Amino acid sequence: MALTADKKTLIWKTLNETRGKIEPAEYKNYIFGLMFYKFLSEKAQNWLIGQLRGETWANIWNQNPEKAAAFMQSKLGYVIQPGELFSDWQDAINTDQFNVSNVADALVHFNQGIQKGARATFDGIFDDMDLSSSRLGSNTQTRTKTLMDWISLIDQIELNEDSDVLGDLYEYLIGMFAANSGAKAGEFYTPHQVSDIMARILTAGREDMPEYSLYDPAMGSGSLLLTTASYMHNDGVRGAIKYYGQEVITTTYNLGRINLMMHGVEYNDIHIHNADTLSSDWPDGVQSGVDSPRMFDAVMANPPYSLNWDNTNREDDQRFKAGVAPKSKADFAFLQHGLYHLKQDGRMAIVLPHGVLFRGAAEGRIRQQLLENRNISAVIGLPEKIFTNTGIPTIIMILEKNRKTDDVMFIDASKGFEKQKNNNLLRQQDIDLIIETYLKHEDVDKYAHVATFDEIKENDFNLNIPRYVDTFEEEEPIDLHKVDESLIKIDKEINESKQTFNELYQQLVSTEE
Known part of the structure; x- marks a missing residue:
């Protein structure tokens, strides 16, 4: 209860x-x-x-x-x-x-x-x-x-x-x-509504897997790991679900460890590290000159947006084969790190700022490479002001390693929310609509579009959602005859008011000293 x-x-x-x-x-x-x-x-x-x-x-x-x-x-x-x-x-x-x-x-x-x-x-x-x-x-x-x-x-x-x-x-x-706690709250917390969307997409059709491994490279309080596990039928069975993660902030790392155990996860199912994910790859990396990374069934992340990072001498890093993210924006570095550790039949969900969809230069080249490799399967636009640490609108990007198709599904869920005092809240019906639309993989007027690779190529690999989902609502045509009648009526009322005012003014009496 x-x-x-x-x-x-x-x-x-x-x-x-x-x-x-x-x-x-x-x-x-x-x-x-x-x-x-x-x-x-x-x-x-x-x-x-x-x-x-x-x-x-x-x-x-x-x-x-x-x-x-x-x-x-x-x-x-x-x-x-x-x-x-x-x-x-x-x-x-x-x-x-x-x-x-x-x-x-x-x-x-x-x-x-x-x-x-x-x-x-x-x-x-x-x-x-x-x-x-x-x-x-x-x-x-x-x-x-x-x-x-x-x-x-x-x-x-x-x-x-x-x-x-x-x-x-x-x-x-x-x-x-x-x-x-102010702006730094995002260091440890992803709203449950966002976690829920990611979890349901990650586990869809895979709920019965007897063993399941989860990885969050920027785990914060661990809520993404826990929410994803909650949709697995073996949730709570010792040894069935393995939790992996890394967190650079020690206090937040401690918070995450506590959160997992307070939710009943056994200590021997928890494998998390206090480390910088981009600088220190997961411990199972290159051993004796052979690259043998640990792979996971599901990868989920809500990393810090557009983080400054040390991108020097990264060209030979196996994680960044699609390209090295710019020094001032680590978004694609986190994305590629997660994708690198994803199993061939795994699924990944990551929260990112809209800029990753259209920024050029190195990020444009990385985006094109990911699209040509068929890694990006969906882009979901979220409402603004749903996070405690930022008011900017964000997206959830869904990625896979071994897709047979090269289309991309775009969902514009930016207008489905309940307005609250300082933040916007995704309602249950908003979440359900996103999941239902993603699973059906069909166009929905003013809401979703499955874009072919040729469409995306024609747009120079720009993934900005409005290019693919037209949410423009035509205004009702203006009846000029009614407008003209209304203006005549207003003029008449103004003239009558002036006449009444003048009559009253004439009745006023003034006294000179």
Whole structure:
């Protein structure tokens, strides 16, 4: 059972009231860190209930700490020592024995107790919780009070075993923090409506695949990975879906790792790295002089738009065979990176600015090469103001490696939305229409057109959507006779008003001194 909208709003309001002077962008690190620690604690407690058989975790630990730690590690990938569970923190608060060191020591011990095979998933995941920061308070006493307030607050939020409820809340809070964190929100958040379009296209006709690998080279909070996986029938089955991704911003990388696990993804199905995708290709690259890249069933991305990047000495990079993107615009670099790692029968979806459709020079040559290779299968124009970090209109481009046809489907979905206070919202009917149109692969008047390669070639490989989808609406013809009658009537009314005014003016009486 999902959380109601009223419940979510109440949780956000309550959380915000405890924030004090801490900016949302920093506040989220503490809140998400504490939420995640509670999640891991409750997972450990539930596992312990089935293992202890009347014993206490403290007794088992005291008998043989190393053996106890190894046993929990083998099942969960991490260890939480007795006295350091989230519930222990709350007990310490209730008995007036809590101090900021309770949390600090627990996080140190957690990091020390990560299983070797789980280090890539858990290592440093709480590093963004700076417990010595003056933002929490000017001294230990005030920092302790701040943590006590947050822990008590989060303890009241029912983070039960239902990962759908927990993940739903977590995703909602990510979106709310994004909306309240200004321009940099786009570093970690893609609106769910956009994720949904990409996910449904990527998985269409492939929902029954027994094994499925996902890759996001600019993964942010991981929402694209999770949304795509949610349409697979094996979602939630351990080992059936593998999650791969890279994220250059460490704080966002931690956010993504937490998000995946809070949605119930097992740590051994998560393979993500804190790295610069364009500078550091996925680790399975050139080995012993042989290029053996990892390939994925689905690639999805919402990379930073028109990013500056180091494009020097890239001519021999196997990822950029279609051409090297200009230094001031890395859009086609991200696109080609993703396409390079796509399986021959895979499918890719990427969000990009409109400029990639028509800009010339190096980008024009790359675009032509992609079209001649039959890689681009669809271009979907989205409304403006649907992202928290930019008001510009964007597109979703769908790509494949081994297409048999060379046409391209254009969908102009820029006018289908609900206007809100600061942003535009894609409604469910707007999303459904995009998916239905894409799957039918047919022309729709004023909305979609399947362009042949010859049409595109005649347009000099310019993919600007208005060249292919005519959305012009003819205005109704003007009845000049009615206009003339209306003007005569207006003139008559003006003359009558003037006459009335003059009559009133004559009746006015003035007195000289």
